[in-house]
Amino acid sequence: VVGLPLRAFAVTGDEAIAAFTGGAEVSEGDIKLTAPEIAENGNTVPIEVSSDSAAEIMVLAMGNPEPAVATFKFGPLAASRSASTRIRLAGTQDVVAIAKLEDGSFVKASSTVKVTIGGCGG
Amino acid sequence: MAEGVKPRVKVPKSAAAGEAIVIKTLISHKMESGQRKDDEGNVIPRSIINRFTCDFNGENIIDITLEPAISTNPYLEFEATVPEEGEFKFTWYDDDGSVYEDSKKISIE
Numbered sequence: 001v002v003g004l005p006l007r008a009f010a011v012t013g014d015e016a017i018a019a020f021t022g023g024a025e026v027s028e029g030d031i032k033l034t035a036p037e038i039a040e041n042g043n044t045v046p047i048e049v050s051s052d053s054a055a056e057i058m059v060l061a062m063g064n065p066e067p068a069v070a071t072f073k074f075g076p077l078a079a080s081r082s083a084s085t086r087i088r089l090a091g092t093q094d095v096v097a098i099a100k101l102e103d104g105s106f107v108k109a110s111s112t113v114k115v116t117i118g119g120c121g122g
Numbered sequence: 123m124a125e126g127v128k129p130r131v132k133v134p135k136s137a138a139a140g141e142a143i144v145i146k147t148l149i150s151h152k153m154e155s156g157q158r159k160d161d162e163g164n165v166i167p168r169s170i171i172n173r174f175t176c177d178f179n180g181e182n183i184i185d186i187t188l189e190p191a192i193s194t195n196p197y198l199e200f201e202a203t204v205p206e207e208g209e210f211k212f213t214w215y216d217d218d219g220s221v222y223e224d225s226k227k228i229s230i231e
Contacts, residue, residue: 043193043194044193044194045193061191064191065157066155066157066189066190066191067191068189068191069189069191069192070186070187070188070189070191070192071186071187072184072185072186072200073184073185073186073187074183074184075177075181075182075183075184075185076181076182077177077178077181077182077183077202077203077205078183078184078200078201078202078203079142079143079201079202079203080142080200080201082200082201083184083186083198083199083200084197084198084199084200085192085193085196085197085198085199086192086193086196086197087191087192087193088155088190088191088192088193089191
């Protein structure tokens, strides 16, 4: 039996972005990602995303074994297109937020977080 | 059902009609990422909350897809508009098929 390459199962950050945007162009614009510059503990890193006109925001940790972190879809009663959570980071890396705006365009923000102790250890 | 799962939400008791309020939620859950290994080197299977939704009187506020990179005891904070008196409904969906719910009433000042 020939083993399948591991690559067949792992989705890279760029692939996850392409799946979200359908390959559309991603520009800078109406999106803000707030993350600490330095996180002592990668097990729980606070982040916040916000955008005035986003329908959805996807967050990725580009250096994690599985880059997808969360996708926030805002409903009619969302008072703001913003949300906060706490995430795991395997090590120092870029955290990326991509918003799909109401007009169908995509914008992106990114932030480098320096991690002292990784959060995906086994 | 995963053990020791307890949802907690923080919502104001009252608001002005049309006011934006902050909602904070936390659910105790191990959020096993599927990346860790046990002492024998076997991968510990993934077991996470994979979706969270919040609705008010049947209308959606937010619908979140969670991945294994969300920390243990997932914390979520967001803002909702309160058009009238009513009830918030919070729902968490576990990988194992369990569904955890909570609700909070709010009155108009």
